[in-house]
Amino acid sequence: MNMKKFLTPVKFIVVGAIAFLSFIDASAQCKGFVKKQIPKLSPFIHNGQINSSVLLSGDHAELTLTFYSGQTYRIMVTAQETLGDVSFTMKDGSKNQLFSSKDQGKTDYWDFTVESTQQLTIEVMVPDVDVPSGLVPSGCVSILVGFKQ
Amino acid sequence: MKVLKNLLIAGVVITLLSPFFYGCGNGNEGNGETDGTDTSDVGSTDGMKKSNSKTQNIFYAIPSPIELAQLIQKAGAKYNKDLLNSPSNDNIAKYSSNTSKALNLGVYGADLSYTSVFDDNTQESILYLACTRKLADALGVGSAFDEKTVDRIQANTGKKDSLLTIISGSYMSTDEMLKESQRENASSLVIAGGFIEGIYLGTQLAKTSKNNADIIQRIAEQKGTLDNVIGLLTTYEKDAGVAPVLADLKSMKEIFGEVKVESKTSSDVKTNPSTKVTTIGGKITYTITPETMDKLTTKSAEIRNKIVSGQN
Numbered sequence: 001m002n003m004k005k006f007l008t009p010v011k012f013i014v015v016g017a018i019a020f021l022s023f024i025d026a027s028a029q030c031k032g033f034v035k036k037q038i039p040k041l042s043p044f045i046h047n048g049q050i051n052s053s054v055l056l057s058g059d060h061a062e063l064t065l066t067f068y069s070g071q072t073y074r075i076m077v078t079a080q081e082t083l084g085d086v087s088f089t090m091k092d093g094s095k096n097q098l099f100s101s102k103d104q105g106k107t108d109y110w111d112f113t114v115e116s117t118q119q120l121t122i123e124v125m126v127p128d129v130d131v132p133s134g135l136v137p138s139g140c141v142s143i144l145v146g147f148k149q
Numbered sequence: 150m151k152v153l154k155n156l157l158i159a160g161v162v163i164t165l166l167s168p169f170f171y172g173c174g175n176g177n178e179g180n181g182e183t184d185g186t187d188t189s190d191v192g193s194t195d196g197m198k199k200s201n202s203k204t205q206n207i208f209y210a211i212p213s214p215i216e217l218a219q220l221i222q223k224a225g226a227k228y229n230k231d232l233l234n235s236p237s238n239d240n241i242a243k244y245s246s247n248t249s250k251a252l253n254l255g256v257y258g259a260d261l262s263y264t265s266v267f268d269d270n271t272q273e274s275i276l277y278l279a280c281t282r283k284l285a286d287a288l289g290v291g292s293a294f295d296e297k298t299v300d301r302i303q304a305n306t307g308k309k310d311s312l313l314t315i316i317s318g319s320y321m322s323t324d325e326m327l328k329e330s331q332r333e334n335a336s337s338l339v340i341a342g343g344f345i346e347g348i349y350l351g352t353q354l355a356k357t358s359k360n361n362a363d364i365i366q367r368i369a370e371q372k373g374t375l376d377n378v379i380g381l382l383t384t385y386e387k388d389a390g391v392a393p394v395l396a397d398l399k400s401m402k403e404i405f406g407e408v409k410v411e412s413k414t415s416s417d418v419k420t421n422p423s424t425k426v427t428t429i430g431g432k433i434t435y436t437i438t439p440e441t442m443d444k445l446t447t448k449s450a451e452i453r454n455k456i457v458s459g460q461n
Contacts, residue, residue, distance in 0.1 A: 031325065038318075045313050048213040048320035050328075066373045068220055072426060092416045098429055099418070111426045112418075116433035117370040147216055148310075149223060 030054055030140035037078045037142050040109075044074040044146025052142040055083065058128035063143050064121045067114045074146040076109040077101070077124055080139030084127045088143075091121045213320060214259035214343040215313050217351070217371075218266045224363035226354040228267040233260040234346070234457045236280045243459035244284065248390030251327075251335040252456045254284040255342020258320060262343075263350055265316055271306040275299060285323055288335060293322035334385040341394050342456060344378050347371075348401075349453040352446040365442055369435035372405045393461065397452045404444045409436040 034052045051063050067073055079086035085106055090099040098120070099110050114120075122143055129137055234240065234256050244253045261277040264270040282294035298319055305311035327336040348371060355364040379402060382395040416431035437445075455461065 031329075043310075045215070045310060046317045046321070047216055048317040048324070050321055050325055064377070066370070066377070068216070068367075068370065070223065071216070071220075092429070092431070093412070094415070096416055098416060099427070111424075112429055113426060114429045116431055117435070118429075118431070118433050119373045120429075149219065 030142075033078075033080060033140040034142045034144075037076065037144055040078075041074055041076060041144055041146035044072075044148050047145045047147060049145065050142075051144070052140060054138055055079075055124075055126045055141045057083065057126055057131075057137045059126045060123060061141065062121050062123040064119055065145065066117065066119050067112075068117045069114055071147045071149060072111065072113050074109055074111050075122060076144045076146070077122070077141070078108050078144075079124075079126070079141040082137045082139040083141065084129055084137075086124060086126050086141060088122055088124045091123065093119055095121075213262075213317065214255075214347050215262040215266075215317055215320070217344075217347040217367075218259065218262040219313070220367045221263075221347075221351050221354060221364060222266040224367050225360055226351075226358060226364055228264075228270065229354065229357065230264075230273060232350055232353050233263065233277070234280075236276045240457075241280060241283050244287075245459065246390070246461065247288065247335060248338060248394075249456075249459050249461045250284050250287050251338035251390070252342035252345075252394065252461055253459075254281060254288065254323070255339040255344070256346040256453070256457060257281045257284060258316075258323075258339065259343040259346035259350070261316060262313075265312045266309065268307070268309070271302065271312075274302060274312065278302060281319075288327070288332075289330065290323050290326040293319045293326060334388045334391055337381050337385055338390060338394065341378055341382060341398065344374070345398075345449065345453050345456060348445070348449045352442070352449050355442065356446055365437060366435065368442070368445065369408045369437040372408045372410065372435065375402055375405050390461065397455070401445070401448050401452065404441060404448055407438070407441040407444075410434070411436070 030052050034050055038046050053061055055061060075088075075090065077086065077088040087101045087106070089097055089101070090110065090112075091097050099112070101107050101110070104110075124141055124143065126141065131137065234253070236257075241253075244250045257277055257280040261274060261281055264273045264277055278294060278299060282291060282298075285291045285294050298315060301315050302312060305315065323339065324336050327333070327339070348368065351364060351368045351371075355361040355368060358364060375398065379395065379398050382391050382398065385391040386395055411434045413432040413434065414430070416429050418427050418429055420427040
């Protein structure tokens with residue numbers, strides 16, 4: 001048997017193993033990462049919900065929440081540096097885009113109020129990155145919601 | 150021999166990695182559904198719907214009982230401690246099953262939020278904190294409500310925002326610990342218990358308040374949130390503890406189905422240049438008839454009383 005031909009799949013599997021171990025590491029780090037972001041919501045009160053996930057390059061994730069009239073909200077989307085410039089948008093129930101972080105100088109938060117109580121969807125986009133090593137970058141992304149009257 | 154050695158290495162690596170491959174795929178590709186068993190997998194998503202070519206996990210996030218309590222208070226409700234679940238030890242002793250403990254942890258959490266949004270209730274907040282702590286201890290997540298939390302609440306007497314931040318932190322830690330120990334079903338029951346107590350308190354306060362239009366409005370606005378809670382519990386519908394609560398919430402949904410939601414104008418956005426706060430316009434109305442409100446009051450009391458009497 002040709003050793004070079006045999007070692008190619010082994011190399012592929014080992015690279016895959018390293019990728020998965022990186023993914024597990026990112027998952028473990030997610031908890032600490034989210035907790036560090038919460039103080040940044042101040043002076044808004046965190047709503048107590050943890051919305052976080054380990055995402056891969058090219059992933060999209062969305063979260064739909066009810067926002068109430070009379071409250072002011074801060075939505076904050078933060079990501080580990082390994083993922084690059086993660087962006088987010090906000091859409092109403094009819095899928096009309098209300099906000100895009102890309103249009104606001106890559107900000108990681110948005111403060112807003114709603115005149116009528118309604119459900120809004122936050123969509124998070126992780127940029128697709130071509131990595132020569134074949135290891136797909138992964139990292140923690142958190143969506144935090146704060147409110148005040 | 151070298152070939153054999155490499156084959157052995159490859160075999161070991163494949164064996165070690167195979168659970169991850171199965172965990173990521175999980176048979177859900179492209180169908181947008183989850184069977185509720187994959188939430189502890191590496192890369193699971195808390196509260197997010199994640200979409201790429203390989204994974205589709207659907208979860209729902211709901212507003213916390215803290216926010217609902219604050220909305221009800223702002224709508225003009227008066228404090229009435231008689232509506233809250235009894236904080237006695239005898240009462241807590243009734244909650245013997247893990248389902249009952251999780252549901253009532255949510256109930257006491259909502260009661261704690263309620264006591265904290267009104268002024269001058271620090272002693273009662275501490276009493277309800279003790280209840281949540283006992284149940285959290287019984288579920289093995291007691292450190293979310295430790296002595297430090299009690300000290301911080303005492304040190305922040307009269308500072309409502311600080312109290313709510315402390316409670317929010319404890320609520321988050323509970324949720325986190327339950328999820329870490331792969332008890333997402335218990336976490337969903339805590340959320341359901343808190344939501345049901347919130348609706349119960351809101352409807353009872355509406356019944357006993359003279360100027361109750363704003364409170365009723367806030368109750369009607371829970372229609373979408375109830376859908377989110379049902380979506381969350383549906384993920385664990387095969388769990389024997391979750392199934393009856395889900396059935397109860399579905400019966401509540403039938404009543405909420407009578408709430409008419411109308412979108413009258415489309416959303417427009419305007420940003421205040423000095424505060425940088427954007428206002429999302431658009432008129433959406435929630436209409437609930439007195440008959441529907443009565444049905445909802447009765448139904449929420451029925452479901453809530455089942456929970457607090459330890460029948461789950």
